[in-house]
Amino acid sequence: MSDLDSPVEPRRRDAARTRQLLLDAARRRFIRDGYAATTVRDIADDAGVNVSLINRYFASKEGLFEACLGAAVTDLGNDTDGLSRDEIIARVVARISGRDPLDNAYVMLMRSSGDERIDEMRRAILISHARKLAAAGTPGPHALLRAQIVIAAAFGIATMRSALQPEPITSADPAVLHALLTDLIDAVLPR
Amino acid sequence: MSDLDSPVEPRRRDAARTRQLLLDAARRRFIRDGYAATTVRDIADDAGVNVSLINRYFASKEGLFEACLGAAVTDLGNDTDGLSRDEIIARVVARISGRDPLDNAYVMLMRSSGDERIDEMRRAILISHARKLAAAGTPGPHALLRAQIVIAAAFGIATMRSALQPEPITSADPAVLHALLTDLIDAVLPR
Amino acid sequence: MSDLDSPVEPRRRDAARTRQLLLDAARRRFIRDGYAATTVRDIADDAGVNVSLINRYFASKEGLFEACLGAAVTDLGNDTDGLSRDEIIARVVARISGRDPLDNAYVMLMRSSGDERIDEMRRAILISHARKLAAAGTPGPHALLRAQIVIAAAFGIATMRSALQPEPITSADPAVLHALLTDLIDAVLPR
Amino acid sequence: MSDLDSPVEPRRRDAARTRQLLLDAARRRFIRDGYAATTVRDIADDAGVNVSLINRYFASKEGLFEACLGAAVTDLGNDTDGLSRDEIIARVVARISGRDPLDNAYVMLMRSSGDERIDEMRRAILISHARKLAAAGTPGPHALLRAQIVIAAAFGIATMRSALQPEPITSADPAVLHALLTDLIDAVLPR
DNA sequence: TATGAATGAGAATTCATTCAT
DNA sequence: GATGAATGAATTCTCATTCAT
DSSP states (O other), X not given: OOOTTOSSSSOOSOHHHHHHHHHHHHHHHHXXXXXXXOOHHHHHHHHTSOTHHHHHHHSSHHHHHHHHHHHHHHHHGXXXXXXXXXXXXXXXXXXXXXXXXXXXXXXXXXOOOSOHXXXXXXXXXXXXXXXXXXXXXXXXXXXXXXXXXXXHHHHHHHHIIIIIOOTTGGGOOHHHHHHHHHHHHHHHSOO | OOSXXXXXXXXXXXXXXXXXXXXXXXXXXXXXXXXXXXXXXXXHHHHTSOTHHHHHXXXXXXXXXHHHHHHHHHHXXXXXXXXXXXXXXXXXXXXXXXXXXXXXXXXXXXXXXXXXXXXHHHHHHHHHHHHHHHHHXXXXXXXXXXXXXXXXHHHHHHHIIXXXXXXXXXXXXXXXXXXXXXXXXXXXXXX | OOOTTOSSSSOOSOHHHHHHHHHHHHHHHHXXXXXXXXXXXXXXXXXXXXXXXXXXXXXXXXXXXXXXXXXXXXHHGGGOSSOOHHHHHHHHHHHHHOSOTTSOHHHHHHOOOSOHHHHHHHHHHHHHHHHHHHHHSOOOTTHHHHHHHHHHHHHHHHHIIIIIOOTTGXXXXXXXXXXXXXXXXXXXXXX | OOSOSOSSSOOSSXXXXXXXXXXXXXXXXXXXXXXXXXXXXXXXXXXTSOTHHXXXXXXXXXXXXXXXXXXXXXXXXXXXXXXXXHHHHHHHHHHHHOSOTTSOHHHHHHOOOSOXXXXXXXXXXXXHHHHHHHHHSOOOTTHHHHHHHHHHHHHHHHHHHHTTOOTTGGGOOHHHHHHHHHHHHHHHSOO
């Protein structure tokens, strides 16, 4: 509770911090409302900074979107190394049932800015992630398709929790959610 | 009033037909691109009619959206009556793997116009549909949650097929897709 | 003085007329103030029409500029055919000393929108016009250079009359101006 | 205070030098692109200094413009004293055909910042310079008008060489240019 | 019923300028 | 003296909607 040289509040004119504030605010808006429904002013207001700093730091709204996408890709890349099937599944489940539904790589990955070049990137990232997931299960004729179904389901569940936010799924007990989702994935990804 | 003349230029100035053309075009756009990213001009052009007819027939873009939602609700209402669990599951699966991904009640239901009143309607419709689905399975403590997970997964898979459209899931063999989805739902909805 | 079914004022919702009003207003602004210093709102207000009609009819401010340039080129093209040297000179002189200094092809031709593609066009048009002028005089080693000097001088005089507008040159007696300008051109273009 | 150290990184934090760098960069930009099309950032970058120094040294973009104008006036003032007609004409010709087209008092004088107060100054300077030129020739009824025509022509030729930059006029042989321009002025200013 | 011209609000972006370091 | 972060006003353009024909 001490405020001794508190690093909070005091620092202003901190470019890196401003950038991060914008990035965080943007991600939440893009995930909840989508690209087109989000205005740069919304984002700047949420971040508590001046609108034109978006252009200063990210060149354009589209640039900010791409930066958010980059962060999502980084998150998705966390299960790269040789993890076991169960470990990978655990990560996917964790992503779906995470405490902050507005920070979800799967939902971010499915949001489109309408730019075809970025859409192509998104498609490539998705395929790459699906391949990794497929490699975790037993190889089979439809391994990639199965992995995509898991990702799509994960995205759908995460979206429902972040966009429409109906109950009980939005505030469900993490343990229960975890168990159900593990069952779901187990059923689709061959052991 | 005979039908002899011009089967070539068959119906012009046909209010009902114009309305339906707009409705169909709008649904496809809303499902693929979302509400905010869709312009009324896009819709009118797709339908091949004049833009201002949207306001004439639906009062506003929002009104058109609501009409599309109504159609989705009608579709969702088809599994109302006392169907068996397997029949209901079969319908859900059919909705996900349907041949026209741009005509999907689950995706439409998850699209938002940003209007809170309509969002509340959407939430209500979702809950109502989830209840129906829950009632099909064995009653249990988390029946509604399980049903929502199924719907959310269905929405996610359908969205991936209609929005990002990656392969192989987009052009997957219907039979294979059907089998995998049935497994998925079976795992979540208690028999 | 009769106002019987006056074609003035009454017609509204006349696309062609609106387009022309914008074109005229834009030309005057571009010539007097230049491209960058002119706002689309200035133009629309001068024309007495809504700003967004500029985008409707000319796609963009740049498109409107290009259209103005096109009109200038048309004017410049009027001395195409086999006119005599004196006739061509008379036309150049008329352009400089014309009653409306804000409708001058030479000044318009020298205004830049900053777009390199259009700048290239302008350069080509200028060269082409200079060649025509050069062809009117006696052929010589510096015929094209001489023609360009004449055009540049014409542009300079017209600009001074339309932009800075100092006296006495701005309100000079047309006959006097005519005589002086003819002397000037005569001195540069070899007979 | 010795100059022994660092001839490499010679002057930093030298106010006078920074001022001059900005002045030079600004003049070139204003002459080539005009006031409105030039951004203070362009100027600062060209000068290799920080943008906000423009406000520090010249109070505003407008102040910088005025300073550039002052420099042009100084140049123009060089033919003040009792020079002969031919000497004055030689100076005008030199100004037009000078090696650096982006350093031209006539062009600078014709550029507007849009500020009416400064425009009035420019008009006054022009008149004053025209009077001096008029005084060099034989007095006559249209002496001032003749002088303005010469200045306007000079401006036009200089502008063409600095803005649109078409060939052959831009890279013309100075001697040839000199001869042609002398002929031009001779024809307008009565001997 | 349909068309397309016109409108006005709102969006992203640019840019001169100010402020803190 | 210099830097670069931040601000706010202005600008172009888009888009849903209304109006006249």
